[in-house]
Amino acid sequence: MARDIKKVVLAYSGGLDTSIILKWLQTTYNCEVVTFTADLGQGEELEPARRKAEMMGVKEIYIEDVREEFVRDFVFPMFRMNAVYEGVYLLGTSIARPLIAKRLVEIARETGADAVAHGATGKGNDQVRFELSAYALNPDIKVIAPWREWEFKSRTDLLDFAEKNQIPVAKDKRGEAPFSVDANLLHSSSEGKVLEDPAQEPPPYVFQRSVSPEEAPDKATTIEIGFRKGDAVSLNGKDLSPATLLAALNDLGRDNGIGRLDLVENRFVGMKSRGIYETPGGTILHTAHRAIESITLDREAMHLKDSLMPRYAELVYYGFWFSPEREMLQALVDRSQENVEGTVRLKLYKGNVTVIGRESDMSLYSDALVTFEDDRGAYDQRDAAGFIRLNALRLRTLAMRDRLTRKD
Incomplete structure (x- = not known):
């Protein structure tokens, strides 16, 4: 683990995990932490994240409304392709990660930070999305992934670290969460x-x-x-x-x-x-x-x-x-x-x-071509015979060969 990090930009939600990561970065790397909190339309109040970061000694706090950029430059281009993963998934989490990574790298450049950090675990896809995006935009950036580095093995370990470092823990976070949510x-x-x-x-x-x-x-x-x-x-x-x-x-x-x-x-x-x-x-x-x-x-x-x-x-x-x-x-x-x-x-x-x-004014649909009524010469149905015969040529050739070589 490299220890020469002077300043790191953390993707920060203000929740328990990223608050623990914030403190862990400060104590493990003895470095300055810049926080970035993105309003992607998740429907949560973001000012508590600012107050929590200030309480933990963060001097440079970025909280940005990126909803328009998110939809205009990421969601809409993807929807032009009608992209679905494995036939059904509309890629809602996947498409948000490159925007977050982009801003992390940009803020690192603006603040003189030499690293970025994220809270994705070592089992998931998000670690890959964050880091591939970061390296594509800045090949020299250092990426810190605490879940792949720290010694914590359980939720209890995280809560113990939070209490020792006076990180506020909501009562409903003191047990195992029933499921995790990203929005x-x-x-x-x-x-x-x-x-x-x-x-x-x-x-x-x-x-x-x-x-x-x-x-x-x-x-x-x-x-x-x-x-x-x-x-x-x-x-x-x-x-x-x-x-x-x-x-x-x-x-x-x-x-x-x-x-x-x-x-x-x-x-x-x-x-x-x-x-x-x-x-x-x-x-x-x-x-x-x-x-x-x-x-x-x-x-x-x-x-x-x-x-x-x-x-x-x-x-x-x-x-x-x-x-x-x-x-x-x-x-x-x-x-x-x-x-x-x-x-x-x-x-x-x-x-x-x-x-x-x-x-649409740009429609290619033609009533004159598809109608079952009098099409007034727009389409000569007799033309279809030659079209079919040409397309059938290779199929007929195959069938004739097979008939001649069949041994029955």
């Missing part, structure tokens, strides 16, 4: 403890951001989302900023029981883990974006994009947001979105998001 404007995730057995249904109190579909209203809610260049820009005809729009969709999704996911996923470090995710607004947005693409994207462009999506999602999940391959894929995706604009109407009802209409 931002895109989603909330819960894992651990009562959720560790994937055979057991999660208790109702686990859910943070949605009513159960059974308790959602018996009447559907109809909404309209407007898109421009692949990004949502309006809700029910009203232009909104990225963060404001996503927050509004979260409210609509919450009230209608939308966005719940019980997932056993494959972590990058090699183990499987069970998580409960709630992505109410993101689920609505994902469905709407695919709907507007369905009438504005060329078939082959759409199919190519869909074929590349799993790779893009994997890069986000694994922590390679700032990699050249993700940026190359993003350039391709953004090019595909130039004409993805228009409006999508949806019904929200008891956990379901149903597309009920989509329209």
Whole structure:
């Protein structure tokens, strides 16, 4: 363990674990600690984090509202790709980490710090995401990961350290937490403890951001989302900023029981883990974006994009947001979105998001081509015969060869 650290920037939530980390850094490295607390829309009061850091002797405290940057520069680019990991996960935790790491590195440069630190454990994905992002942005930065270094073996050890160092511990933190929660404007995730057995249904109190579909209203809610260049820009005809729009969709999704996911996923470090995710607004947005693409994207462009999506999602999940391959894929995706604009109407009802209409001035959908009525010469159905015969040529050739060589 290197001991030549003079100043470190810590990703600080103000909670028990990062408060212990703050004190541990001060005592173990005998260094100055700068704290960075990001408002990502997690829905928590952040001023207590400032007061706690001040109480622990921190002189440089950064508390920043990054909600607009988060949605505009991270969430929306990812949603242009319709990225989902392992078919269902909308990557809510994954996409927040590169933004936090980016600000850690920037603050380190601004304050003259020679290291950054995070509170991710040695078993999870977040340690990889934080550190790959940090090294991509500053190859010389030192990264301190206390969970991989310190001697603490249990929650009791952490609480003992907190009490010895007069770190305030809320009463409900004095025992084992029932599960851990991470939240931002895109989603909330819960894992651990009562959720560790994937055979057991999660208790109702686990859910943070949605009513159960059974308790959602018996009447559907109809909404309209407007898109421009692949990004949502309006809700029910009203232009909104990225963060404001996503927050509004979260409210609509919450009230209608939308966005719940019980997932056993494959972590990058090699183990499987069970998580409960709630992505109410993101689920609505994902469905709407695919709907507007369905009438504005060329078939082959759409199919190519869909074929590349799993790779893009994997890069986000694994922590390679700032990699050249993700940026190359993003350039391709953004090019595909130039004409993805228009409006999508949806019904929200008891956990379901149903597309009920989509329209665009850039639509490729043609009534004249698809109608079963008189198409007035727009499409000559006799042309299909030659098209089919040409596409069948290799299949017929194979069948004739097999018929000649069959020994029966």
